[in-house]
Amino acid sequence: MSASVVDVLKWLRHGDFPDRADHWEQAGAVDAQGVREAADAGLLGLTVPRRYGGDGWSLPEVVEVHRTMAGFSPSLQSLLVVHSMVCQAVLRWGRSDLRELVLPELAAGTKIAAFALTEAESGSDIRSLRTTLAERDGEILVTGRKRWISFGELADVFLVFGMSDGGGSCALVPAGAGQRVSPEPPTTGLRASRLADIEFDATPTSANLAVGRPGFGVPHVATSCLTLGRVLVAAAAVGVAQAAVELATAHAAQRQVGGVALGDRQLVRGLLAEASILAEAAWAMVRAAAERVEERDPEAATAAGRAKVLAARAVSVATDHASRVLGAAGLAEGHRLTRLSQAARTYQVIEGPNEVLLDLVGADLLRREAATRQGGDR
């Protein structure tokens, strides 16, 4: 199943992937066959070590694939994001037997995982979760409601976060009995990503499926997963930004208005240039963040936040500029630029809106300054 970066990129760009991806977005759902093919191409195990049957890629390699995929199917990319977040939680925080049990299936894509953290009242603030994980006799009973869970409709297993007696906890919960899965209205952006609203009503799961120690899980596991998620979403945002720049450049090169190519107008060249500069800068930040995550650098979470902020800005500017270059043609419902613009809007919000991330990045600057100052005082 192990794939090479070059093979995967080729598969994404030159097979029938673009057409199939287009179909999913139109239909409003990535279908099971699509997921199967992605699994066969090795995409669900990119981040999983080879000893568990994954591709064992480094994160700087992985972000290349996410960037390219998002330009065609932002929805399938979002499946890879949540699936990878669960893989990482198990790999880094799961006990050895849990890793042996779960990772091969996740890497092979025979099981699809979704990340069940968000609740209506908690946003991305993990300290205010209302879902409970009550352990009793080797079993954990999960009760609560999770919202906007990407691929919640399709997933075979959820990584559910909540509170237990010992504090925050998380555990894998197989899809099935004791749950009510309702589709959320699709977002315009990643409209094939099969969002679900999931109610757990004392759903039992084995205590062996807990990830991390209770009371230890929420702060560290969630932060580590969110950091990965932010890097991958930022990569996707850059991919969408660059796809928009490519569309706009091709249009400007070919389209004549009043006998003059659009690309001969300086203000049009300025739009293309600004968008491409921001996209390239965001990409540099994404790669730098991916390296820090790979190296388990303590600055990784901040680096991911910085990359997400800049990538969200880049994709907003790039799709906006491309819309102005393409004019009326690019506004149509079916147009690829419309899709990219809608994905751009989603990227402003998911995995932490700008305000949350700016706060995190600013607080980190102050913390480091304080550390330097104290160091200097000695």
Place this chain on the structure above:
Amino acid sequence: MSASVVDVLKWLRHGDFPDRADHWEQAGAVDAQGVREAADAGLLGLTVPRRYGGDGWSLPEVVEVHRTMAGFSPSLQSLLVVHSMVCQAVLRWGRSDLRELVLPELAAGTKIAAFALTEAESGSDIRSLRTTLAERDGEILVTGRKRWISFGELADVFLVFGMSDGGGSCALVPAGAGQRVSPEPPTTGLRASRLADIEFDATPTSANLAVGRPGFGVPHVATSCLTLGRVLVAAAAVGVAQAAVELATAHAAQRQVGGVALGDRQLVRGLLAEASILAEAAWAMVRAAAERVEERDPEAATAAGRAKVLAARAVSVATDHASRVLGAAGLAEGHRLTRLSQAARTYQVIEGPNEVLLDLVGADLLRREAATRQGGDR
């Protein structure tokens, strides 16, 4: 039929207009009944003098209605834009008998007019139109293809721009024989505005329906109509911006995340404040431009350009900021904020994208500077 501003605003806000408008946007078409009701409410004759059966409002009054309407139905507002542009062309550039003939029907809304200027290759550059208006024996034969004509599917009459022997010309052409009207794919933004692609194949129209003298029409009539159109679209953009700010403010006031109201976060208040300041500033520019158009000020075209640039920026910022405040909830396909965001994207492009308008405004600054300098040299 004459209506008061207060009555109309009340009708827009408190009748079943918001629900009906919502239905049109969902269905992808303002229906004939909707147009009829708008006509009955006096909305199609707002800018037409009372002597022709219109409401005889001043433009500063008219923009109030357009601003409010766009917050509910950007599509119906766009009908009013193109209809008003044709009314103004007839009123200011039509001969007396044409005004008597046409304006009462347009004011009453028994005839709906569309503005047929844009071609695929000309953009808003009116000197490169390919459509021809050939006059022969008291008849004008119209041949050419017009694209993205708002309400082209519904209109009873088109104001068609093209070239004749004497130069640029324009004439009213009744919908009917000798035309092929095909729906354009709807834009995500004003998706109920029934865009059409219209091919005229030696379509005959009476020479009495010409507006302005041939060879005189295109530069002056079109500029005058585009100026009006820009002011009205700018008013709509402000309306959408302010609707987004209202949605976001209400959400921030009520929503608790982690036990804290969103509105208690300073970065959230900053988002609301920035959006509202830009929207208010754009509104001041719209009113100022409306006054200049009303007074036939020679600076009106530039003032309209300035208002459109700032309003497009305001609506982009306001819907972006609102999306960040509302988070996942505001991304859903049916959500009102999604509609407003899609309209915002359309407003970046229609009636002149930023780059065209910035060029116009910059050239005007240089022209005035040259005039001052020459004045000073004497």
Place this chain on the structure above:
Amino acid sequence: MSASVVDVLKWLRHGDFPDRADHWEQAGAVDAQGVREAADAGLLGLTVPRRYGGDGWSLPEVVEVHRTMAGFSPSLQSLLVVHSMVCQAVLRWGRSDLRELVLPELAAGTKIAAFALTEAESGSDIRSLRTTLAERDGEILVTGRKRWISFGELADVFLVFGMSDGGGSCALVPAGAGQRVSPEPPTTGLRASRLADIEFDATPTSANLAVGRPGFGVPHVATSCLTLGRVLVAAAAVGVAQAAVELATAHAAQRQVGGVALGDRQLVRGLLAEASILAEAAWAMVRAAAERVEERDPEAATAAGRAKVLAARAVSVATDHASRVLGAAGLAEGHRLTRLSQAARTYQVIEGPNEVLLDLVGADLLRREAATRQGGDR
């Protein structure tokens, strides 16, 4: 002494005022003769009613003068700001006998007033002042230290804010004994505005010179003065922005690079256009705020905040764009554009930095939303 707007504008633009203003900025101080001439031109009594010997202008007239003056002498404009703030405090909150006593001298400019609110630790947060005003036997003893007091070096009287037993208080304190006035290092921006650091050491002033009732003064008097100050500073920022646009437009019109006029480059026209649009929008906001202050509208403080935010942004963009258009020539120390750019930097900070004002404007939106909601609930 009463002056007309036209006369004053003519005096500012066409006398030797520009040269004299230039000299002050170079010398780092508006001199006493300059102040005297401004007084003789009626500039120190613009906002004071005629019955007290002032010009009795409405604020919308006054901001015209401030806008024009700041383009030549940002420093003298700042004298007018602080002097006007004190005039307004006395006029609106002083007892009748105080008004009769003080306003004629202030209007005539025989006494110059400065506004002594800011302290090192309080910023513009008036609740945390450390200065005390202790009343005893018909006398108030003032103790504390005020920083960055514009024209503190030159003023004949200070309006000092501080805490008394009854809460916040303020009183006029004649310059003189019991004070230590030290020049602050000049700011690069308004470098002739003679900033002072003033220490009051149990400085006595007559209890008759108190403005407003103790415990009542700080919240209302200070807010009312700051509101006026923000409108006037916003007017100045617009004036500087427009002066920068004029400089840049003249340069673009005349300067040839490589045989092409700068003004023929679209990106240069875009820079001019964007700057002029923002400046014009900010000016509309300043006038609207001035009208609200004039009408004692309860929304005046928020309107002033909005105007200040947008004007600060406009002047930042305009001087930045002008610098790019003028290139190396505009960077020289003596160049007028350098002066304007330095003033622009000051306007980002004085009378409330953006962050404070955005917070104020955002809080106001939420407050009004809550009021509407409660109204709707009834």
Place this chain on the structure above:
Amino acid sequence: MSASVVDVLKWLRHGDFPDRADHWEQAGAVDAQGVREAADAGLLGLTVPRRYGGDGWSLPEVVEVHRTMAGFSPSLQSLLVVHSMVCQAVLRWGRSDLRELVLPELAAGTKIAAFALTEAESGSDIRSLRTTLAERDGEILVTGRKRWISFGELADVFLVFGMSDGGGSCALVPAGAGQRVSPEPPTTGLRASRLADIEFDATPTSANLAVGRPGFGVPHVATSCLTLGRVLVAAAAVGVAQAAVELATAHAAQRQVGGVALGDRQLVRGLLAEASILAEAAWAMVRAAAERVEERDPEAATAAGRAKVLAARAVSVATDHASRVLGAAGLAEGHRLTRLSQAARTYQVIEGPNEVLLDLVGADLLRREAATRQGGDR
């Protein structure tokens, strides 16, 4: 003389360099002793290979030093820029004997070189130079006027660009007879960089000192030098941006207003975060461009343009945000933040203003798109 990066950074940060640099900026001139010490520290030969007596550093190492130095002395950094540009011209385009003759002296700093390209009428448009280089009997006579030549007052040798019979040419011209060197008014930004206006009046130089073949020099040599210059100036802009962020962070951490640390205000943290994100992104672009220049990548010129655009934006935002955080204190004439802000303004203009670079970057996108399309058509 060969130095290590660590040594040089230590020397810059911890010796008396900051104080001496401060003195130069105050005095308005880097003095000869300062240049000597920089030479002794190996700074003038950083980019020169060891075989010519230089440090032989790679450009990614060199930009580290430029970044750090600019935070203390933007003026001395600009000396290193122009000196390095001349070194690179000789190294890459000079004949072997010229390299042997000139590079050791330049690397040792016993001769200081300046880059004499800019003329009043040519901007950075090298095709419209008016200076002539006329070759006759083994001698070149240089006639023309160069403006705003950094360190023109101090340089021992100029690399002069102009037109000869064969087209564009350039040659080294020793300072001395046949020249009139007049100081330009200093810029507020890099006020110690000793700008000069230099008139060459048939100044003779040896034909052996020509760099590149006549008719070949201007397009390639100048572009290669400008590319290097842009990378180094971009590095400096990042250094100034990061110094501003550090100042602002330290201030926010320590300063209390109204009993609350500035750093506890979310909008202040947002200002710090945005500035630091842009600075970090620009730094990533600078390093990427430095690597391309090092590898003589054909995309190097575009990469340098991208880095310069983003770095100019980062330093503008960072100094602006820092000014808002520091408030009145940071506006004073002598304050370090004022220096940084003034340097930021200069960086908007030198080595190509944004508009020129955006045009270059946009044109490159279109060129690559055309190449791809043609490739695809085959």
